[in-house]
Amino acid sequence: MEPDVLREDMVDSLEYEAKGVVRSDAVGLAMRDVPRHEFVGDEDSAYADRAHEHHGTTVLAPSTAARLLEALAPDEGDSVLVVGAGVGYTTAVVAEIAGAANVHAIDITRPLVYEARSNLESAGYGEVLVDKRNGMHGLPEYAPYDCVLLEAAAIEPPRALVNQLADDGRLVMPQGGGSQSLVTVGPGSRVLERHGPVLFKPMLVEGEQADTVERNRTLREDREHAQRGASRRHGWEHEWLDWDERLQGRR
Known part of the structure; x- marks a missing residue:
């Protein structure tokens, strides 16, 4: 089956009441446009609603990615930072909405940075800047950001990410340890909205990434x-x- 058809079916299933995770036109249209198979590889599995492991990271299921994107709610022209870029799919959907030149992404694992760059280029979003950074520190060179998306769990909102928000900016992240909730955080680390339970791996620091030479x-x-x-x-x-x-x- 053609990727375009598979992609339409995927988004249709995410919009229907049984899942209902895609609610806005912006996210729905962007997920219909972004060729997910450029990030996942196999065309059939690319459009199945399931997560899988890759180079020590979790490639989010489309329904999980949709929940993050709906909570983030980027607008056209917004300056956006994605922390934990992984293979780059979520970043691509953000770039489709906000504009690739306005989107920056970082990851602590060097092979993933290279892969995300390649995937984004192949999918038509080569203007997205992807850099190897410790997510705890963010990317201050291009701050402030209207939106920051953290694709890993943390007990408290990382201070550097909050400090890099614009005055009316927002940080979306899984907050908690064993029990996690997807939250929107504003300047001053105030939780503005809760979007229900989630389960993400914890945010990595230097020495914990899968490509570390010595990991005793x-x-x-x-x-x-x-x-x-x-x-x-x-x-x-x-x-x-x-x-x-x-x-x-x-x-």
Whole structure:
């Protein structure tokens, strides 16, 4: 079946009441225009509503991508930053709405940055700037942004991303740890709207990405190890204290 037909069927299913995740004309038209198979590869699986793993990242199911896009609600001409670009599909849909020259994307994993650039070029969105950055720091060179989309979970809105918002800008992100909610955050980190439960992988920091040369322990694991160590005594410490008490008892 032709990709155009598969794409129409995909968006139709996302608009129908059973799913109802595509509600606006802007998102619906953009998802009908963006050739998702340029980002996923196989034409048949590209338009199935399911997620899959690729180079250590999750390629979002179309219905999940639609939820993010509807919450973000970019307008034509908006300056947009996508954090966690992955293979670039969500970025492409944003570029279709806002204009490719207005969209910037970053990812912490270098192979994904190269792949996103290639995919966006092949799909006709080569003007999108894609760079390798730590998502926690955002992309301050091109701030302020009308919209920032974070495609990974965080307990609190990253301060740098909030600081890079325009005065009336908005950050859309999955917030939480084990229990997550898709939220819209405004300047000052105030939650403006909640869009229901989601489940995303946590935001990565340097040392945690899949292409790291040496991954014996991540920075997050270092912190947890230090916290555990601070709250307990090691075996040699117990032995020393025991012997000390025995010596004091003999005096």
